[in-house]
Amino acid sequence: xMIASFDVLNIAAVAAVALILGYTxxxxxxxxxxxxxxxxxKQAMGIVLIASVLDLTLIGLTxxxxxxxxxxxxxxxxxxxxxxxxxxxxxxYWVDSSVMAARRSDxxxxxxxxxxxxxxxxxxxxxPASAIVIPVDILTAGVASTGSPPSWTAPFLILGIFGPxxxxxxxxPLAARRAGDPAFRLHLRWFGLFALGFLAGxxxxxxxxxxxxxxxxxxxxxxxxxxxLYRSVLSLTPLESPRVAVAS
Amino acid sequence: xxxxxxxxLDELLGGGYPERSAVLVTGPAGIGKExxxxxxxxSGLLKGEFCLYVTRLSLRDVLHDQxxxxxxxxxxxxxxxxxxxxQVELDMxxxxxxxxxxxxxxxxxxxxxxxxxTDILSSVLMLNPAEAVYRFADELVVALxxxxxxxxASLEDGMHPPSTQAAMLQxxxxxxxxxxxxxxxxxxxxxxxxxxxxxxxxxxxxxFSLADSGMHLRRAEERLxxxxxxxxxxxxxxSGGGPAPAPLFASQxxxxxxxxxxxxxxxxxxxxxLSIEQSGxxxxxxxxxxxxxxxxxxxxxxxxxxxxxxxxxxxxxxxxRLFYGxxxxxxxxxxxxxxxxxELVKRLLERASRGEGEQS
Numbered sequence: 001x002m003i004a005s006f007d008v009l010n011i012a013a014v015a016a017v018a019l020i021l022g023y024t025x026x027x028x029x030x031x032x033x034x035x036x037x038x039x040x041x042k043q044a045m046g047i048v049l050i051a052s053v054l055d056l057t058l059i060g061l062t063x064x065x066x067x068x069x070x071x072x073x074x075x076x077x078x079x080x081x082x083x084x085x086x087x088x089x090x091x092x093y094w095v096d097s098s099v100m101a102a103r104r105s106d107x108x109x110x111x112x113x114x115x116x117x118x119x120x121x122x123x124x125x126x127x128p129a130s131a132i133v134i135p136v137d138i139l140t141a142g143v144a145s146t147g148s149p150p151s152w153t154a155p156f157l158i159l160g161i162f163g164p165x166x167x168x169x170x171x172x173p174l175a176a177r178r179a180g181d182p183a184f185r186l187h188l189r190w191f192g193l194f195a196l197g198f199l200a201g202x203x204x205x206x207x208x209x210x211x212x213x214x215x216x217x218x219x220x221x222x223x224x225x226x227x228x229l230y231r232s233v234l235s236l237t238p239l240e241s242p243r244v245a246v247a248s
Numbered sequence: 249x250x251x252x253x254x255x256x257l258d259e260l261l262g263g264g265y266p267e268r269s270a271v272l273v274t275g276p277a278g279i280g281k282e283x284x285x286x287x288x289x290x291s292g293l294l295k296g297e298f299c300l301y302v303t304r305l306s307l308r309d310v311l312h313d314q315x316x317x318x319x320x321x322x323x324x325x326x327x328x329x330x331x332x333x334x335q336v337e338l339d340m341x342x343x344x345x346x347x348x349x350x351x352x353x354x355x356x357x358x359x360x361x362x363x364x365x366t367d368i369l370s371s372v373l374m375l376n377p378a379e380a381v382y383r384f385a386d387e388l389v390v391a392l393x394x395x396x397x398x399x400x401a402s403l404e405d406g407m408h409p410p411s412t413q414a415a416m417l418q419x420x421x422x423x424x425x426x427x428x429x430x431x432x433x434x435x436x437x438x439x440x441x442x443x444x445x446x447x448x449x450x451x452x453x454x455x456f457s458l459a460d461s462g463m464h465l466r467r468a469e470e471r472l473x474x475x476x477x478x479x480x481x482x483x484x485x486x487s488g489g490g491p492a493p494a495p496l497f498a499s500q501x502x503x504x505x506x507x508x509x510x511x512x513x514x515x516x517x518x519x520x521x522l523s524i525e526q527s528g529x530x531x532x533x534x535x536x537x538x539x540x541x542x543x544x545x546x547x548x549x550x551x552x553x554x555x556x557x558x559x560x561x562x563x564x565x566x567x568x569r570l571f572y573g574x575x576x577x578x579x580x581x582x583x584x585x586x587x588x589x590x591e592l593v594k595r596l597l598e599r600a601s602r603g604e605g606e607q608s
Contacts, residue, residue, distance in 0.1 A: 027435075034428060034435045036280025036458050038316045105277060105404075107340070107371035109304060109331055180374045180407050181277050237428040237435060238276050238406050 006212055013219040014062045018055055020226035025051035028233045039101045046094025047233050053090050057083040082134045085160055089130050092164035102175035105184055112174050129160035183238045190232035197225025250398045253291025256465040266445045270389040270399040275426025279437055281402050283463050285365035286319045288400050289326050292363035299326035300353055302366035307333030318460035340372050343384040354395050362397035370404040378412050382591040385419050411564035415592040421445035501541050501556045508539050509586045510600055528585035565593055
């Protein structure tokens with residue numbers, strides 16, 4: 001009975017987070033469609049990809065957990081690894097497009113830390129890292145395993161895991177400071193909260209000894225992070241100009 | 249009229265932009281206001297006119313955007329003042345020098361029809377004092393009227409204080425405004441002509457789309473017309489006339505008071521020969537009595553300013569100050585006047601002053 005109640009709540013929580021993420025992806029696509037300048041369209045596309053990959057990961061893991069294992073915890077281990085790398089790639093896509101969009105808003109069009117060249121090197125490094133880790137992980141670990149990938153993948157693993165967030169943490173505050181666009185800064189602020197929610201969720205899940213409490217702590221954080229991602233999308237297109245606001 | 253290069257916009261404008269005019273295009277970043285400039289230049293090139301593009305971007309970035317907007321490249325190219333790749337390197341550090349370069353290029357093509365597009369206003373506003381930018385823009389707008397030229401300048405919405413934005417709108421002959429509007433599950437890109445010299449003010453919104461075949465405008469459905477926005481098209485009427493002023497205040501009362509304060513300043517300074525520091529100050533009671541606008545517009549609850557006074561002060565074009573020892577038995581009194589040191593106010597005063605001279 002306890003397990004049944006837990007499962008119902010689990011599915012309800014997953015459905016709620018998945019709905020918000022789906023709605024976020026939908027609006028990000030709408031925003032992308034409304035924007036005309038390629039630099040800003042790519043930035044919106046980054047959010048479409050992040051929200052979609054997160055959504056698919058969440059739904060895929062939950063469905064596979066119940067179908068293959070019959071409970072919630074089964075596949076949340078190595079199976080998530082490959083999707084986690086895809087998510088990191090999409091985050092790097094968003095970081096890259098955001099820095100380029102910020103440059104467009106910079107009155108002096110400064111190439112922050114030579115990003116136009118650095119980005120090419122990072123793409124060349126991160127894509128193969130992910131391309132190697134993901135298949136190796138799937139081939140060696142398989143669906144049922146909860147083991148770790150082979151040790152020789154460690155450098156690729158480090159590059160793939162730390163490349164996108166570190167480049168974002170370094171580049172985006174600098175780019176935002178130089179850009180004069182308040183909409184861009186608001187977008188970054190909400191995305192930062194989303195990232196914090198993501199980290200907090202993982203931290204809470206690992207901190208709790210009780211798996212049920214851990215899972216629900218993670219879902220609470222996921223709901224918050226999904227909402228922040230949604231707000232970050234809306235901030236890309238300011239809906240009221242200041243002049244209209246003055247007049248209203 | 250000078251064709252905008254976009255048939256549906258020409259139709260809306262009654263044939264195109266007015267001859268010898270300067271038009272400001274405002275809107276949030278990324279919405280595509282650049283498209284107006286690209287089509288305008290493209291159309292001019294096809295007609296063999298002299299086209300000048302002044303951009304804060306590199307030539308490569310602009311050409312990339314043009315392709316994305318579906319604008320085909322032509323054999324003829326405009327003269328570029330750009331950050332990189334143009335015939336002239338852009339230097340936003342010295343606005344008088346930049347204005348001089350633009351005027352020199354136009355002078356060299358005197359006798360030809362000239363089209364100028366620029367996207368540097370927001371950047372120069374971030375890098376220079378607002379007053380210097382007003383001077384730069386006003387100097388260009390006035391100078392270009394001596395030639396057969398039409399200038400299209402874009403300004404980013406939301407990057408500057410509302411008072412700066414309002415002041416910029418005031419300087420141009422026409423204003424085209426872009427905005428996003430969310431309705432249900434749709435996000436629409438909208439455009440409207442806020443004002444255009446020689447045309448009746450129009451407030452209706454149009455949705456627009458960019459495609460390979462060009463830019464297409466379509467009248468927005470009635471229910472999408474934002475009802476809560478107070479029409480702001482009615483201009484401040486100065487005794488001196490001059491070019492059609494832009495929307496500056498949301499309410500009729502604020503416009504009336506601003507006009508009264510301008511006249512008061514001129515009366516004090518020119519007729520009564522007071523010093524600039526002493527000119528134009530009026531008490532709220534005096535303003536209310538002279539304009540016929542209720543006292544509640546100037547006095548709010550709890551000792552605060554009333555709504556009209558708040559609106560005027562929020563634009564930065566009107567200031568208030570306490571005067572001590574001028575009420576009854578030596579009490580203090582608040583007085584209000586136009587902010588004379590603001591470039592825009594100076595220009596409005598000059599125009600009003602010229603008008604009075606002509607009338608007399």
